[in-house]
Amino acid sequence: MTQPGNEPGVSSISTQDSAAALESGALAPLRDRTYRWLWIGVVVSWVGTWMQTVGAQWLLVDAPNAAALVSLVQAATTLPVMLLALPGGVLADSFDRRWLLFSIQAYFFVVGIVLAALTAFGHMPPALLITFTFLLGVGAAVQLPSWAATVPELVPRSQLRAASRLDLVGVNVSRAIGPAIGGVIIAHFGGVPVVFALNALSVVVLAIALLRWRRPQEAARNRERFVRALRAGGRYVWHEPVMRRLLVRVIIFVVPGVAMWGLLPVIASKHLGLQADGYGALFAALGAGAIVGAVLLGRIKGSLSTNALLAAGAGLYAAALAMLILVPSFIAAVVALVFCGIAWMSVTSTLQAEAQLVLPNWVRARGIAIYTMTFMACQTGGALLWGLLADQVGLRPAVLAAAITVAAGVVLGLFLRVPDTRELDPQLAGPYWTDPQLAFEPEPDTGPVMVAVHYTIAPDREPDFLEAMIKLRRSRLRTGGTSWELYRDGERPNQFVEIFRVPSWEEHLRQHEGRLTATDRVIEEAALAFSDPPAYGDHLLPP
Secondary structure: OOOOOOOOOOOOOHHHHHEEEEEEOOOHHHHHHHHHHHHHHHHHHHHHHHHHHHHHHHHHOOEEEEEEHHHHHHHHHHHHHHHHHHHHHHHHHHHHHHHHHHHHHHHHHHHHHHHHHHOOOOOOHHHHHHHHHHHHHHHHHHHHHHHHHHHHHHHHHHHHHHHHHHHHHHHHHHHHHHHHHHHHHHHHHHHHHHHHHHHHHOOOHHHHHHHHHOOOOOOOOOOOOHHHHHHHHHHHOOOOHHHHHHHHHHHHHHHHHHHHHHHHHHHHHOOOOOOOOHHHHHHHHHHHHHHHHHHHHHHHOOOOOOHHHHHHHHHHHHHHHHHHHHHHOHHHHHHHHHHHHOOOOOOOHHHHHHHHHOOOOOHHHHHHHHHHHHHHHHHHHHHHHHHHHHHHHOOOHHHHHHHHHHHHHHHHOOOOEEEEEEOOOOOOOOOOOOOOOOOOOOOOOOOOOOEEEEEEHHHHHHHHHHHHHHHHHHHHOOOOOOOOEEEOOOOOOOOOEEEEEEEOHHHHHHHHHHOOOOHHHHHHHHOOEEOOOOOOOEEEEEO
C-alpha cells in the first residue's frame, strides 16, 4: 500500500504573488542575449514568410476564380499546421529543440530555393504553387510548437507574459514590413521569383543564432513513446477547463475574423483597384496597427480583465471590418486596417498568453501545438468558407456577413467567459507522492494500472468532500488517467473509494515523477484533508 498524498502541514502557494510576478517590462526578455538574437532571427524569417504570402497570392490574383485560389494559398499555409502541429509538439518535447529548429531552417532553405527557381523559369502553375506552399507549411507545423516550448528555457517565468507578447509583436512587425517589401519588389525589382528567393534566405539569421546558442546539455531521459505522448497531450488539454474555454474562444473569433486575411488581396485588387505596392501598403497598415495594439495592451492590461479585453477587441474588429468593405477609399481602408490590426493583436495575444501561462512544462509544446492546430484549423476553414462565399454572393456581402458574425461572437463571449488563470500555478511540484510499495517490479508496459484510494469521511463533511473530488478528477485525468470513478462502500457509508486507471506502469511512474503541478498538489491536499484517518492507496495490476 502507499499513500498518494503529501506531508501534512505544507502550505498552499500564494497564487496572487505568482500572478503579480508574471508581469514584467515589455522589453525585459530582450535583455537576454540568446533570446534577443533568436527572437530577431524568428522575426527575419517571418518577414520572409509574409513576403512569400504576398508573392504567392499576387501570382494568382488575375487567375480565373481568383478569390477561391487566393484563399487556397492561405489554406495551404495553415492546413499542415492544423494536421501536424501536435506531432511537431511531440518532437519538441522529445528531442533537442536547438537542433530540431536548425534542421527546420535547412528544410525551409531548400524548399524556398527550388520554388524560386521554378517560378523564375515559368514552371509554376497554381496547383504546383499551392503544393509548395503546403510544403513550407509542413516546416511551420514543427517550428511553431518547437519555438513556443523553447521560450520558457530562455526567459524566467516572470517574463513569460512579456515574451509571449514579444512573439506576437515579432509576427506583426514582420507583417508590417514583409508585405510592403514584397509589394515593392514585385512591382519594381524582379517580381515574384525574387520574393521567393529572399524568403529562402531569410532563415539564415535564425540558423546562425541557433548555432551560436550554447544550450545546456539535457540529462538523459526516458522519452515517451510517440503515440502515448500524443494521447497524453490530448488528455491534458481535454481535461483542463481553462484550455478548453480558450480554444472555444479562438473558434468563435478566428473563423469569421479570418475573412479579412483571406480576402484582403481581392479587396485590394477588385474593391480598391490597387496594384501590388498598394496591396503591400494595406498589409503594412494592418501590421502597424498590430504593433500599436501590443503597446496599448501592455499599458491597459492591468485595468481590464481578460474577458473585457476579448470583448473590446472583437467589437472593434467587427466595426473595422465593416468599414473596410463599406467605404471604397484607400485612406479609409488604411484606417480600418490599423484598427483591425489593433483588435486582432488584442484578442489573439490575450488568448495565447493565457494558454502559455496555464500549461505546465511537461506538456507545454503539445498544449501549444493543440492551441495552434485549433487556431490554424479556424484559419483554414474560415479562409475556404469566406472565399467560396465571396465567389457565390459577392465580395461585399461576404465581408459584411463576417463582420456581423464577429459581433455575434462578442455576445456569445458573455456566456463563455475565460476563467481567472491567476488561481493556477503550472510549475511542477516535483515528486511528492510516496514511492509505490509493491511486492514485485512491473514491466514498463504492464497495464492498465488501477489505483484505488480509500477515504473515511464524516457525514457533515461529505458535501464539501464531493465538491473537492470533482477538481481531483480533472487532475487525475489530465496527468495520465484514462478513467476515474468514485464509489461509496455499501456496508460502511462513510467509506469512499476513488478509482482511476492509467494506461501502463510507465505512465503511472510519469505521474509520480514529473507531471504533477503545484495546482495539482493543492487540489489533492484539499481532498485528502477530509479523510480521518488519512487516506491510503492500493495499486492493482493485471496478472
